[in-house]
Structures are given as C-alpha cells and as structure tokens.
Amino acid sequence: MKPDIAIIGCGKVGTSLAYFLTKAGYRISGLFSKTRTSAENTARLIDGPDPAPSSSEAAQTAEVILLTTPDDVIAAAGALIAESNGYREGAAVLHCSGALPSTILAPAKATGAVIGSMHPLQSFAAARTDINPFQSINMAVEGDDQAVARATRLATDLGAQVHTIKTAGKTLYHASAVAASNYLVTVLDLALKLLEAAGIKPADGFKILKPLIDGTLNNIEKIGIPEALTGPITRGDVDTVAAHIEHIAAQVPELKALYSRLGVDTTGIAQAKGGIDNDQAADFLSLLHK
Numbered sequence: 001m002k003p004d005i006a007i008i009g010c011g012k013v014g015t016s017l018a019y020f021l022t023k024a025g026y027r028i029s030g031l032f033s034k035t036r037t038s039a040e041n042t043a044r045l046i047d048g049p050d051p052a053p054s055s056s057e058a059a060q061t062a063e064v065i066l067l068t069t070p071d072d073v074i075a076a077a078g079a080l081i082a083e084s085n086g087y088r089e090g091a092a093v094l095h096c097s098g099a100l101p102s103t104i105l106a107p108a109k110a111t112g113a114v115i116g117s118m119h120p121l122q123s124f125a126a127a128r129t130d131i132n133p134f135q136s137i138n139m140a141v142e143g144d145d146q147a148v149a150r151a152t153r154l155a156t157d158l159g160a161q162v163h164t165i166k167t168a169g170k171t172l173y174h175a176s177a178v179a180a181s182n183y184l185v186t187v188l189d190l191a192l193k194l195l196e197a198a199g200i201k202p203a204d205g206f207k208i209l210k211p212l213i214d215g216t217l218n219n220i221e222k223i224g225i226p227e228a229l230t231g232p233i234t235r236g237d238v239d240t241v242a243a244h245i246e247h248i249a250a251q252v253p254e255l256k257a258l259y260s261r262l263g264v265d266t267t268g269i270a271q272a273k274g275g276i277d278n279d280q281a282a283d284f285l286s287l288l289h290k
C-alpha cells in the first residue's frame with residue numbers, strides 16, 4: 001500500500017513531486033507552503049486537498065513528509081513541525097537538498113520520526129508537468145534505514161535510478177555535482193573565449209567544439225580516466241603548451257591562470273596514464289606554474 005504524502009514547500013521541486021507522485025498512484029494528503037497561493041496552485045494542479053492551515057497539520061495527514069523548502073529553511077521548517085508534535089510516530093521525513101545531510105532533521109527524529117534525504121540530480125527551472133523530470137535520472141538517498149526504504153520506493157515509482165550514499169558523504173557528493181555540471185560550464189566558457197580570441201565568431205564556437213566534446217565524453221564513458229586523456233600534455237609536447245601559454249599571455253591574459261591551473265591537474269592525469277615520465281611532468285609543471 002502506498003503511503004500518504006505531505007508536501008511542505010510548494011515550489012519547483014515540491015510541485016513537480018506532487019504532480020508526478022499523484023500520477024504514480026500516491027495520494028497527496030497534506031499541502032503547505034509559505035504563501036497560501038502557492039499551496040492552492042499545487043492543489044489545483046493535482047486535484048489535491050485544500051492547503052492546511054499550518055505545516056504541522058499538513059504533516060499530521062501523512063506517513064511521508066517531503067520538506068521541499070529552500071535549503072536554508074529546511075532545518076527550521078522541520079523543527080517547527082516537531083515542536084508542534086506534527087509528525088506521526090514512524091513517519092518518514094525527507095528533504096530534497098543535494099548539499100545538506102538528513103541529520104539537519106534531528107528534531108523530527110527526536111519525536112519518533114525517521115529521517116532521510118532524496119536528491120534528484122536534475123535541474124528544475126520551473127514546476128514541471130509536461131514530461132516527467134524524474135524519469136531515468138539519478139536520485140541519491142541517505143538517512144535512517146526506514147527513511148531510505150521509503151525514499152527508494154518513491155524514487156523508483158517516479159522512474160528514477162536510486163543510489164544510496166553515506167550521510168557523511170553528502171557534502172562531497174554535492175561538490176561532485178557542482179564540479180560535473182557548473183565547472184563544466186566554466187571550462188567550456190574558457191574554451192569558447194579562446195576560440196573567439198582566435199577569430200571564430202561567438203555564434204559558431206559551440207557548434208565547432210561540440211563533436212570534440214561528445215567524443216571526449218564518449219571516450220570517458222568507454223575507457224575511463226586517465227585512458228581517455230589525449231592532447232599535447234599526455235603526448236609530452238612541451239613546446240606546444242609553451243606556445244599556448246605565450247599566445248594566451250599576449251592576447252587574452254585574463255585566461256592564463258585558469259588554463260595553466262587546469263594544465264597542472266592534466267599533467268597528473270597524463271602521468272597516471274603513463275603518457276609522460278616524471279622529468280616531462282616536471283617540465284610541464286615549471287611552465288604551467290610560471
């Protein structure tokens with residue numbers, strides 16, 4: 001039997017969860033948001049209950065409580081419900097933050113609930129009702145065993161792939177997502193600015209790089225790192241990299257620090273691959289640290 005769900009925080013993620021959990025056969029029994037209008041909009045979308053007068057009354061209706069407020073108010077919103085004895089004995093209280101561990105929900109646990117987190121590795125620019133944004137994405141879950149079991153069932157019913165992670169690893173897990181997504185943007189911004197400095201029209205830059213990016217991702221998927229590394233550093237072409245740095249310093253000096261910093265770590269990967277020996281690595285490092 002599927003548990004009843006309360007959603008506290010009817011924003012982008014809360015509303016998307018309400019919509020697709022309803023589609024997956026769950027009953028949303030309680031809704032609460034900072035403003036009544038947000039909760040009413042979500043209720044209308046799912047033909048759900050009238051917004052509860054308080055978060056604790058919404059939580060009382062359910063066996064699973066999803067705290068989908070902004071990160072910086074999850075702990076306080078969870079504690080407020082605990083203070084009002086809003087959690088049923090054994091209820092599972094879950095938040096959806098990638099950066100925060102489930103332990104921020106300790107006040108809920110102290111009143112007899114089980115606590116966990118369930119992070120959809122997906123970007124929600126708006127509440128989604130068109131296509132299921134949870135389908136086939138990865139969902140990281142952690143927390144008390146019973147909370148993890150509840151989260152796993154919800155995530156699976158939403159169509160997501162579930163990964164259980166350690167509570168202590170939550171922050172590094174989120175740092176990894178930032179590196180893979182946000183820092184990829186930063187690296188590609190560097191590449192596009194270098195192309196523009198080379199005289200390529202900005203509108204053409206991404207089109208030109210895209211097959212190279214796809215090929216690299218393909219190689220990483222097939223043969224992993226360090227084997228997927230190609231290019232002048234792993235070939236030992238010190239003169240080529242020296243020329244890059246010379247031209248960047250002369251024409252786009254603001255890009256030199258990032259280009260060189262990435263080269264330092266690339267040198268380590270080239271060594272791990274066996275592409276260059278220690279002496280060659282030292283040559284690259286003295287060039288890149290200049």
Ligand SMILES: NC(=O)c1ccc[n+]([C@@H]2O[C@H](COP(=O)([O-])OP(=O)(O)OC[C@H]3O[C@@H](n4cnc5c(N)ncnc54)[C@H](OP(=O)(O)O)[C@@H]3O)[C@@H](O)[C@H]2O)c1
Pocket residue numbers: 008009010011012013014032033034035036038039055068069070071073077095096097098119120121122123124125
């Ligand atoms: N957006 C993403 O791409 C994404 C991806 C993965 C995970 N997440 C996580 O999902 C969670 C929600 O993020 P979001 O993007 O959906 O945020 P959001 O769109 O800003 O929605 C948060 C909702 O919480 C409500 N709220 C604020 N303070 C509250 C309180 N004290 N009590 C009850 N409700 C309150 C707001 O209400 P009103 O509308 O009534 O003002 C708002 O609707 C966060 O933990 C975030 O890290 C987000």
